[in-house]
Amino acid sequence: MDSQDKKPVMPKRKSYKRNKTFFAALFNAFNGIWIMISRERNFRIHIVIALVVLWVGIEFHLSRSDWLWVTVAVSFAIIAEILNTIIEAVVDLTVGDRYDDLAKLAKDVAAAGVVFAVFVEFAILAIILQPYLWHWLGIHNLFTY
Numbered sequence: 001m002d003s004q005d006k007k008p009v010m011p012k013r014k015s016y017k018r019n020k021t022f023f024a025a026l027f028n029a030f031n032g033i034w035i036m037i038s039r040e041r042n043f044r045i046h047i048v049i050a051l052v053v054l055w056v057g058i059e060f061h062l063s064r065s066d067w068l069w070v071t072v073a074v075s076f077a078i079i080a081e082i083l084n085t086i087i088e089a090v091v092d093l094t095v096g097d098r099y100d101d102l103a104k105l106a107k108d109v110a111a112a113g114v115v116f117a118v119f120v121e122f123a124i125l126a127i128i129l130q131p132y133l134w135h136w137l138g139i140h141n142l143f144t145y
């Protein structure tokens with residue numbers, strides 16, 4: 001047996017280069033968005049909700065300040081989903097397949113954050129959109145603009 005045979009067989013590891021330019025960092029950030037779209041079903045649901053809200057907002061001719069609230073509401077849920085994915089990845093990186101109470105806590109609390117964010121999103125959307133909805137339906141609304 002020569003010395004070559006004694007070397008442990010290591011799996012070939014991928015390497016990465018640090019971002020050297022602003023555009024390299026931006027490219028990787030867009031790659032992050034693509035990862036969310038291609039891998040995370042729940043993220044795609046948030047994007048569909050955002051597109052529906054965009055369409056409804058255009059149809060209802062929302063005022064500028066209402067667009068602001070709608071944008072905050074939708075972004076809030078999307079950012080919560082991104083943070084949830086980051087936490088899941090970090091937990092999996094740390095514990096792998098092993099059961100761990102803290103891993104469960106981190107993942108469940110991160111998921112609770114998303115549920116809370118979606119609740120806030122829908123509450124804001126309901127508050128902002130309801131007068132437009134009554135107007136669109138031709139119903140005299142109980143609330144004012």
Ligand SMILES: Nc1ncnc2c1ncn2[C@@H]1O[C@H](COP(=O)(O)OP(=O)(O)OP(=O)(O)O)[C@@H](O)[C@H]1O
Nearest residue numbers: 084088095096097098099100101103104107108111
């Ligand atoms: N290492 C672990 N130890 C203990 N419990 C875990 C562990 N990993 C996951 N869990 C539990 O299993 C659930 C599902 O975990 P999983 O990693 O599949 O999340 P997920 O379903 O991908 O989340 P999401 O639907 O937000 O993408 C978690 O919410 C958590 O309660």
